[in-house]
Amino acid sequence: MSLVTNTDVPEPIGAASPTCLLRDVLDRVGDKWSVLVMALLGDGPRRYSELQRSIEGISQRMLTLTLRSLERDGLVRRTVTPTSPPRVDYALTPVGETLSVEVSSLIRWAERHREYVATSRLRYDA
Amino acid sequence: MSLVTNTDVPEPIGAASPTCLLRDVLDRVGDKWSVLVMALLGDGPRRYSELQRSIEGISQRMLTLTLRSLERDGLVRRTVTPTSPPRVDYALTPVGETLSVEVSSLIRWAERHREYVATSRLRYDA
DNA sequence: CTGGATCCCCAATGATACTG
DNA sequence: CAGTATCATTGGGGATCCAG
8 A cells, every 4th residue: 555665765756757647647636726626527517607606716717727627638528519609518527537536535525624724723823 | 425516506615704724725735745745644754854855856945834834734743853963753643644545545546547647638739 | 608818916836055 | 954044936827808
């Protein structure tokens, strides 16, 4: 189960070997909105406007950029219905589903422990 | 299992209610280094210098700031042994252990799917 | 409704030098 | 060894306007 120190000369974590995209993938999780978008889509497909209403404080620009990145990574599928006005639905791909499980788990962790974190900060700042 | 849409009028995810620190906690996971530090400490306590050597590309400044934040949040415990030269060990708190499990799971996801993501990007860019 | 294009800013990060 | 202090940078993200 050792993640990085299972060899005598441990490879630095996040090392930039040609095939190592750990940093890239973590950056996806690390950006401000991807985790929330993935969690929402985990409940089922959503329209662009639904996502925007559901995510507090996201701008059009960032929602679009986030969705484009997720689509590029093969995690989200974009479906355009050329009606007037146009309708665009976003859904997870099969691989996206597996990531959604992870990030949803993370969000539940945050919800379970946010009170602990809050009191820890108060204590530390005193 | 619904994460955010289990009510008729769904609460915006990440909403800034007084007690909602979801954003803060996610920001901790979202910064560039916390995830890697938590994953490493999941294998057991580490000295400052061990962490620095193990994490590719982290600066002294960022390692210190990251550890301070994690300590402030009650996720990491800092132990100083006042020898000469001084020795400082970092270990996960019990709550930190539970977060480490989550982020390690995330890292394993990234490792399992980085090839898929890479090829997805190539295809998208074409 | 679903974006694309622009401008702009600041906070996160890096680099460097110094210290008990 | 384990930091602290300072400065420079940059790109992530917000605001706004426009368009099919």
